Amino acid sequence: MDDKTGIDDADMAQALSARAGDLRAFAGLVRRHQDRMFGFLLRMLGTRDEAMDLTQDSFLKAWKALPDWRPEARFTTWLFQIARNAALDLLRHRQRIEFVSLDADPSHDIVEDYTPSPEKQFSDRQRISLLQRAIDTLPVDQREILLLRELEDMSYAELALILGINEGTVKSRLARARAAALTNFRHYAGESPDD
Amino acid sequence: MTDPHEVHATDIDLSAYHDAELPAPARLRITAHIAACPLCAKRLADFAALSADFAQLPKDSLGFDLASVIAGQLPGPARSHRWTPTLGWLGLLPAGIGATVSIALGIAIGGVLFSGSAALPRETAMSVFDSIPPGGLCLGLDSCYAEYPNKTGVIK
Known part of the structure; x- marks a missing residue:
């Protein structure tokens, strides 16, 4: 039996x-899920205080909604659905949400010109910092799918359930998110797109 | 037979291949393609490196026991919304009686109000606009006791 099971x-x-x-x-x-949910919300929202508040709110909502939970659904999938909806509500409230067309050019996500010095490019810490920046500048729909896949190890079926889309859209959106993250990352690292 | 190098694999296929979410035939096709195509192999390696970088991201912790914080805020034990038909339709009887009584009471009160206002003389209904302000305060004793009978037109 693996850890996930x-x-x-x-x-x-x-x-x-x-x-x-x-x-x-x-x-x-x-206790088992508070840090995972907090980590996801922190990367979705970008601010610690809001992520803490929303983690708490999400669990309170989960308690109230528990009678509606069905054992056929994985509990974490259901829980992250609540957290994700809460995050989107907050982002809409902040009017920071950015809706993009499905065939948008990933290069539009680059918001500023920033080239770190060469010696910093190769440090692991800087690499992580650049990745975080690349994630932060992704459109919300790409950021959330990438975080849920890479950090929460959600399957395509689970992603479809949480995001309310079909698996074909999961496939294409995730590929687009990865491509955009790589483009952003290289941009901030001062690399050319073909590197 | 077409040359497998002619058409590159799409990001969608490579991304799903990386996640092991491709069906077996497509997976075999991509495996064969990347073995011979350095560009697609590089793209797949980029996706793998991105995943590896994600794994290096620091694990953020809330830093306190949220369960004990929200314990006092939980509004009682959650109850199932599912209907348990132990009494069948009889279970709806109290609510039905309550609803009937409420409606009947509303109709009765409404009827009294409408019939009451219709029966009032027009002068009474407009009395708030009389020269004497509401509350019956007189403007002065003289006007009340000396002149009032004359104003009424009664001939002594």
């Missing part, structure tokens, strides 16, 4: 107990 089994048992009103079981779910 083990977590799923534990989630299932605790979620069923929590759905029946067991607060301790729900506390166990919160």
Whole structure:
């Protein structure tokens, strides 16, 4: 049994107990997933305070909505659906959300000209910093799918469920997100697109 | 037979290949293609490097036990919304009686109001515009007790 399956089994048992009103079981779910959800929200929103508030709100919403959860759905998929919707609501509220057409040119995502010095380009820390910057400048729909795939290891079927799109769209949006992230990354690193 | 080098694999296929989300025939086709195409092999390596970089991102932690923070905010045990038909339609009886009584009461009160206002003389309904302000305050004792009978037109 791998880690993911083990977590799923534990989630299932605790979620069923929590759905029946067991607060301790729900506390166990919160403790297991609070950092994952916070990490996702932090990278979606960019601010620690808002990510903390929304993590808390998402769990409160999850508690209220638990009677609607069905064991056929993976608990984490359902939980991230709540967190993702909350993040989108907040981003819409901030009017920072950016809707792009499906065939938009990824190069439009580059928002400023920034070239780090050559010696910094090769440090791991700088590379991570550049990646974070490349992620932050992605349109929301590309950022969320990339984070859920790369950090949360969601399958295409789960991504389709969370994002409310079909698997074909998951495939194309994820490819576009990766291409845009690479373009942004190279731009900030001062590399040419063909490197 | 076409040369597999002629057409490059798309980002969509390479990305799905990287995620092991391609069906077997497409996966075999891409495997054969990247073995002979350095450009597509490089693109696939870029996607793999991007995933490796994601794995290096610091794991952010909330830094406190959220469960104990929200424990006091949870609004009682969650209850299932599902209908449990133990009483069948009889279970709806109290609500039905309540609704009927409410509607009947509303009709009765509404009827009294409308019939009451229709029965009032026009002068009474417009009395708020009289020279004497609402509350019955007199402008002065003289006007009340000396002149009032004359104003009414009563001949002593």
